[in-house]
Every structure is written in C-alpha cells, then in structure tokens.
Amino acid sequence: MKIENLYGRQLVCPKIDNNLGESRSAFQDGICQRCNQKIVAPLPNDAFYCRACLTLGRVSSLDNLVSLPEPNHFSGKVTLSWTGTLTHQQQKVSEDLLITLALHREHLVWAVTGAGKTEMLFPLIYRALQQKLRVGIVAPRVDVIVELSPRLHAAFAQTDMVTLYGEQTDCYRYTQLVLATTHQLLKFREAFDVLIIDEVDSFPFAGNDMLTHAVNNAVKVCHTMVYLTATPTRQLRKRINKGLPVSYLPLRFHQHLLPEIQLARLNKWRKKLPKKFQKQLSHLVESNKRFLIFVPKVADLKPVHDTINRWFPKMRGDFVHANDKRRQEKVKSMRNEEVQYLVTTTILERGVTFPGINVIILGADDEMFTENALVQIAGRVGRKSDCPTGLVLAYVEHVTLKVKAAQRQIIRLNRLGEKLRESM
Amino acid sequence: MRHRALYQYNDVMKHYMQQYKFNGDYLLKGVFNHDLIQLIDNIDKDIVVPIPVSHYTMQTRGFNQVVGMLDGQTLSDILSIAASKKDHQSQFGRRERMNRQQPFALNVSSQLIVGQRILLVDDVYTTGNTMYHAANLLYQAGAKTVKSISLAR
Ligand SMILES: [Zn+2]
Numbered sequence: 245m246k247i248e249n250l251y252g253r254q255l256v257c258p259k260i261d262n263n264l265g266e267s268r269s270a271f272q273d274g275i276c277q278r279c280n281q282k283i284v285a286p287l288p289n290d291a292f293y294c295r296a297c298l299t300l301g302r303v304s305s306l307d308n309l310v311s312l313p314e315p316n317h318f319s320g321k322v323t324l325s326w327t328g329t330l331t332h333q334q335q336k337v338s339e340d341l342l343i344t345l346a347l348h349r350e351h352l353v354w355a356v357t358g359a360g361k362t363e364m365l366f367p368l369i370y371r372a373l374q375q376k377l378r379v380g381i382v383a384p385r386v387d388v389i390v391e392l393s394p395r396l397h398a399a400f401a402q403t404d405m406v407t408l409y410g411e412q413t414d415c416y417r418y419t420q421l422v423l424a425t426t427h428q429l430l431k432f433r434e435a436f437d438v439l440i441i442d443e444v445d446s447f448p449f450a451g452n453d454m455l456t457h458a459v460n461n462a463v464k465v466c467h468t469m470v471y472l473t474a475t476p477t478r479q480l481r482k483r484i485n486k487g488l489p490v491s492y493l494p495l496r497f498h499q500h501l502l503p504e505i506q507l508a509r510l511n512k513w514r515k516k517l518p519k520k521f522q523k524q525l526s527h528l529v530e531s532n533k534r535f536l537i538f539v540p541k542v543a544d545l546k547p548v549h550d551t552i553n554r555w556f557p558k559m560r561g562d563f564v565h566a567n568d569k570r571r572q573e574k575v576k577s578m579r580n581e582e583v584q585y586l587v588t589t590t591i592l593e594r595g596v597t598f599p600g601i602n603v604i605i606l607g608a609d610d611e612m613f614t615e616n617a618l619v620q621i622a623g624r625v626g627r628k629s630d631c632p633t634g635l636v637l638a639y640v641e642h643v644t645l646k647v648k649a650a651q652r653q654i655i656r657l658n659r660l661g662e663k664l665r666e667s668m
Numbered sequence: 669m670r671h672r673a674l675y676q677y678n679d680v681m682k683h684y685m686q687q688y689k690f691n692g693d694y695l696l697k698g699v700f701n702h703d704l705i706q707l708i709d710n711i712d713k714d715i716v717v718p719i720p721v722s723h724y725t726m727q728t729r730g731f732n733q734v735v736g737m738l739d740g741q742t743l744s745d746i747l748s749i750a751a752s753k754k755d756h757q758s759q760f761g762r763r764e765r766m767n768r769q770q771p772f773a774l775n776v777s778s779q780l781i782v783g784q785r786i787l788l789v790d791d792v793y794t795t796g797n798t799m800y801h802a803a804n805l806l807y808q809a810g811a812k813t814v815k816s817i818s819l820a821r
Contacts, residue, residue: 260727285695287730293692302692306730 248418252314252378252435254278254461256307267308270294278303278430280457296454297430311433314378314464318420322373326366326399331499332668334364337491341368341470344489345438350469352444352483352490356657357474357594357623360497362392365440366399368470373403373420377437380422380462382429384446384455386410388595390572392442393423429458436463443594444471445480445616474594474623475616475653494660498629501658503636505622505651510639513606514544517551524637528602529556529584535602535635537587538621540610542566548606549587563587593620600631608638608647618650669803669814672711673793673821674703681820685792689733697736700819704789705741707817713787715744717806719798720772722749733791737819746776747802771798772805782810793818 250265256278257263268277271294275282281296293304303309330338337353344351345368355361365381372379381396383389386409393407405421408428426441439462463469473480484490496502510518528535539548545563552561560583564574571591578586578598586592590612603624605613613621618638625634640647675681688696708716718734726732735743750773774781788802793816803814 258728260724285693287694288735289726289730291730293694293730295693295695298691298693304692304730306727 246418247312248317249416250310250312251317251418252312252432253416254309254311254431254433256301256303257310259306259308263308263310265310265312267310269305270303270307270309271305276303277309279454280461281454300427300430309433314435316376316378316437317418318373318376318378320374320376321402322370322400323402324366324370324399325401326363328363330363331360331497333493333495333664334360334497337493338364338367340489340491341365342371344368344470345372345468348466348468350471350488352471352473352476352480352488353493354473354476354484354490355493356496356502356661357620358496358498358502358597358627359474359493361442361472361493362395363497364493365470365472368438368440369396369400369421372438372468373400376420378420378422378435379438379440380424380429380432380436381440381442382424382426382459383442383595384426385443385591385595386425387575387591388443389423389425391595391597396421396423426455426458429455429462432458432462434461434464436467438468438470439463440470440472442472445473445475445477446594446620475619477616492660494657495664496627496632496661498632499665500626500629500632501661502654503622503625503634504654504658505618505647506635506637507608507643507647507651508637508639509641510606511641513639513641514547517548521639522555524604525552525555528635529559532584533602533635534578534581534598534600535585535604536592536598536624537585538593538603538605538608538613539587539589540607540612542589544606545587545589552585552587559584561585561587564592565589566591590617590621592624593617594623596624597627598624599628600634601625602635603637604635605638607641609640609642609644613646615646615649615653618647619653622650622654669796669799669816671793671796671799671816671818671821672707673818674700674707675820677792677794677820681792685820688736689729689791692729692731694731694736697731697733697739700737701739704737704817704819708738708741708787708789711787711815711817712785713813713815714785715746716741716787716789717744717746717802719788719790719802720745720747720749734789737791738789746774746781747772747805748775749773770801770805772802774805774809778809781806783812785813786811786815788814788816790816790818791820793821 276294279297283296284292291305404419406419408424542565549563562583622636626632687693721732799816806814
C-alpha cells in the first residue's frame with residue numbers, strides 16, 4: 245500500500261501484520277475506536293468485533309487502527325472550469341462562506357430546494373483548494389453523492405477527486421477533494437480542513453450518534469464546517485437560535501416560487517386504485533408529462549406499478565426502492581427519458597433532478613412521510629428555469645396536521661421569496 | 669471419495685459466505701447449524717473432523733468457519749495446517765505445487781486414527797483438492813474410511 249493512502253485515514257489492520265503508520269488498539273473499554281459504539285459480538289478465544297460499523301469491513305479486538313497525519317501534500321494549482329454565473333442571492337451566500345472559511349467557523353446554508361446550492365459552494369471550494377486545504381463533501385444518501393460527483397468533476401476539471409460510497413471504496417486514492425457518504429467518514433481521522441455536509445437533515449444522519457462521531461473525527465482540530473439543508477430539523481433550528489451563523493436563500497435560482505402542495509382525498513387506495521386516480525394520471529399521460537409517484541412502503545410499489553401498466557400499457561415506467569440492486573440504473577433511465585414515470589419510496593425525495601417532472605404522493609398521510617419529506621418531495625418539481633412549475637398532488641385518506649404543516653412551510657418560504665423578489 | 673454437499677454454491681450462498689466468512693460476522697454461524705448436524709447424524713462415522721484454518725487466519729478472521737457452523741457437534745481437532753516450506757516450494761510451478769504439496773499435518777499420533785471411520789467437514793467444496801489431501805493423509809495414517817461433506821458445492 246502507498247504510504248499516502250494512510251494520510252488522514254484510519255484503516256483496519258490485523259495486529260499480527262506489520263503495520264505501517266501509527267497504530268492504536270481498535271477497542272478501548274469495549275468501545276469501538278472507529279465508530280464510538282459499544283455494540284460488540286463475541287469471537288472464539290475472548291476476542292470480539294464491532295457490529296455497529298460492520299458494513300464498512302469488520303473491526304475486531306484482533307485489529308489495530310492505523311493512521312498517518314494529513315500533511316496537505318497538494319499543489320494548490322486549481323482552475324474553476326465552471327462558466328455559469330451566480331444570481332445576486334447566491335453570490336451573497338457564497339461570500340458568507342468565504343468569510344466562514346477565513347474564520348474557520350461553522351455555517352449553515354438554509355436554501356430552498358432548487359436554489360442552486362452546489363454552485364454557491366464553488367467559490368468556497370476554489371479558494372480552499374488554492375490554499376492547499378483538504379476538502380470533503382459528504383451527504384447521508386448515496387443518490388445525492390452520485391448526482392454531485394459529475395458536477396464537481398465538471399467544475400474542477402483539473403482537480404483529482406475520489407467518490408466513495410458503499411462498495412466503491414476500493415478505489416480510494418489520496419486526493420485533495422473527496423466526495424463520500426457520511427458513513428465513509430468512519431474511515432477518516434483528522435483529514436479535512438473543510439467539510440461540507442449536504443442534506444444535513446436527512447436520514448440516516450439526523451440524530452445518529454455514530455455518524456456524528458464520524459464527522460467530528462474526520463475533521464482536523466482547526467476546521468471549517470458547512471451544513472446545507474432545505475429543511476432543517478428542529479435541532480438545527482435550535483442551534484440557529486443559539487448563534488449558529490446562517491445564510492438564508494428562500495428563492496430558487498430561476499427566481500420562481502416553490503410549487504405548492506395540492507391536497508386531494510383518495511380512500512382505500514391500497515385495496516383498489518380508484519378511477520379518480522386513473523383520471524388524474526390520464527391528464528399527465530395525454531400531455532406526455534413525466535412524473536414520479538411516491539408511495540409509503542416498498543410493498544406498495546409493484547401493485548401500483550402493475551395497475552398503471554394495465555391502465556396505460558403503451559407508457560413505459562418502472563419502480564425503485566432503497567435496496568434495489570438496479571437502483572442507479574433505473575434512476576438513470578428516468579433521467580435519460582427512457583421511461584416516463586417511476587413509482588418510488590422516499591429514497592428519491594431529495595438530491596435528484598428530473599427536468600419537467602410532476603409528483604403524486606399516494607398515502608401522504610402515512611407516517612413514512614414526515615413534514616420535511618413532503619417539502620423535499622414537492623421540491624423535485626419545477627427545478628429548471630425553462631420549466632419552473634408543475635404538479636405536486638398529495639393524496640390522503642385523512643388530512644393530518646403533518647400534511648398541513650408541510651403545505652404551510654412551503655407557503656411561508658414563498659412569502660419570504662416574494663419579499664426578496666420585490667426588494668430586488 | 670464420496671462427497672455430499674447440502675446446497676449449491678449459488679448467489680445466495682455466495683452472499684452468505686461473504687458476510688460470514690470474509691466479512692467475519694461470526695453471529696451468522698448458526699444459520700445452517702441445524703441442517704449440517706442433521707446431515708452428520710445420518711452418516712456412519714466414528715469421528716467428525718473439521719478442515720482446519722491457518723494460525724494466520726485464526727489471528728485475523730478470529731475463527732474457523734467450519735467449527736463455527738458446527739456448534740454443538742463433538743469435533744476431533746486432529747488436523748492442522750502444515751507450516752509451509754518456502755525454499756522447497758520455489759522449485760515447482762504454482763500449479764504443480766498445489767497438486768503436490770500436502771497442506772495438512774496430523775495433530776495426534778496415527779495410532780488414534782487406525783481403523784477409524786472419519787467424516788471430514790468443509791464449508792465450500794470447489795476443486796476437491798482440499799478433501800483429497802486431507803483424506804490421503806488420514807488413509808496413510810490408517811483410517812478405515814474417509815467420507816466428506818460440505819455446506820455448499
Ligand atoms: Zn465500530
């Protein structure tokens with residue numbers, strides 16, 4: 245192994261092997277030193293292993309964690325190959341972020357879905373790379389990382405970067421820019437001068453002690469941390485009140501308001517999808533519109549897809565869920581317009597952009613859809629400037645407080661956006 | 669030599685082995701315990717012998733995957749992995765070396781093996797090379813019969 249592959253990493257090495265780098269015991273008082281959890285299972289001969297972070301490769305009491313300090317061996321040569329321009333509001337946020345970098349602070353960007361968060365980051369990333377700082381961009385969900393990756397490659401064409409998630413980890417190289425799922429941070433130790441956490445409110449990061457540890461462990465003592473979200477959790481909102489610096493961006497980059505959630509009743513849809521629903525779909529089908537149908541449970545996917553297929557046999561569609569082996573492939577065929585619709589669980593609630601998309605939510609009153617999830621789902625619609633509106637239709641059996649709250653959240657954001665527009 | 673396997677080495681089994689043996693999730697040892705012991709009960713034998721793992725594997729994986737799966741079954745730990753003779757090996761090609769080299773050694777005196785009906789157990793049966801060498805060694809030591817089973821083939 246190349247010695248540089250240990251810079252800022254913490255890798256598992258059997259104690260019996262000669263370890264390169266600085267090694268420490270993988271457990272202390274039964275607490276896993278990689279993930280900070282105490283969930284162990286026994287091995288023969290009084291050995292044991294950690295079950296909490298097992299998916300990243302096993303850590304056992306027979307192992308050491310080896311690491312080397314991050315030396316910032318980077319050239320500082322960087323070109324920003326992105327040629328777009330920031331809107332006035334995006335510009336303001338990106339300036340806030342440059343100040344954050346200079347002061348090594350924490351900062352939250354609260355920007356509505358479709359505000360163009362990624363572009364706002366470019367000046368920050370550009371300056372950090374120039375300063376030979378190591379930059380990590382992470383998100384809890386794979387889809388978000390997969391979508392970010394090509395955009396960063398395009399924007400920083402000359403900068404070497406790796407994208408780490410799930411099974412992809414064997415392609416690790418020592419690079420100045422790292423894109424990864426938050427889980428992958430468990431393999432880093434005091435690596436990043438700048439860490440950007442996208443979709444910071446989204447499952448499974450929110451309130452997860454293991455991932456909180458991973459984040460804190462992966463940054464250097466002196467660091468800059470940027471959180472991005474369209475729908476901050478209550479916990480984050482509390483931190484804002486206690487003084488966490490924040491930039492608001494209530495308006496989408498194309499200056500149009502967010503599509504609001506329309507409510508409609510649909511009773512006993514699981515038993516038999518009503519004619520009312522078929523009628524709604526046929527409007528979309530006749531005008532050749534593309535759409536996503538969100539359902540609460542994996543078990544709902546196939547029946548809904550089958551029924552639509554029976555109603556509209558000529559239209560091509562598919563269904564997808566979190567553990568779907570062909571998940572990336574299906575999302576791609578939707579993006580390439582090979583299929584007209586996808587039936588999906590909440591996994592596509594965020595991070596994905598399909599131009600000209602409409603969304604329908606079945607069972608929006610189901611507990612699977614939180615207030616923030618509904619706002620995120622609505623946020624899939626109207627993201628492109630040439631197609632800034634679209635349908636967001638939530639079907640419920642009962643109108644719940646949660647559904648109402650999601651509706652209100654969007655109306656409130658739009659009020660702020662309108663004010664901002666008028667002031668320009 | 670007669671060999672019996674409980675299951676085909678298909679994708680599901682591959683996935684199981686990946687999790688249990690290679691990712692080392694020892695808690696999964698019990699999944700096929702009942703099936704394996706039932707098969708063993710139905711075979712005439714005097715002693716049941718697991719295919720051993722090396723000292724290095726015990727220090728890294730931390731367990732013998734066969735022993736793990738046979739929890740509750742009396743096992744005779746009479747085989748071990750022979751220390752490799754590196755200088756001697758280098759004069760043969762890799763393939764030849766695989767065929768010639770006896771990877772196992774006896775843990776006990778051959779007097780204890782004479783006349784015994786032995787059942788060898790492994791996790792996955794692939795080329796048959798492993799079982800061939802183990803059986804060979806046991807026959808040389810005077811075993812009456814040597815049969816073999818594995819979880820998958
Ligand atoms: Zn752990």
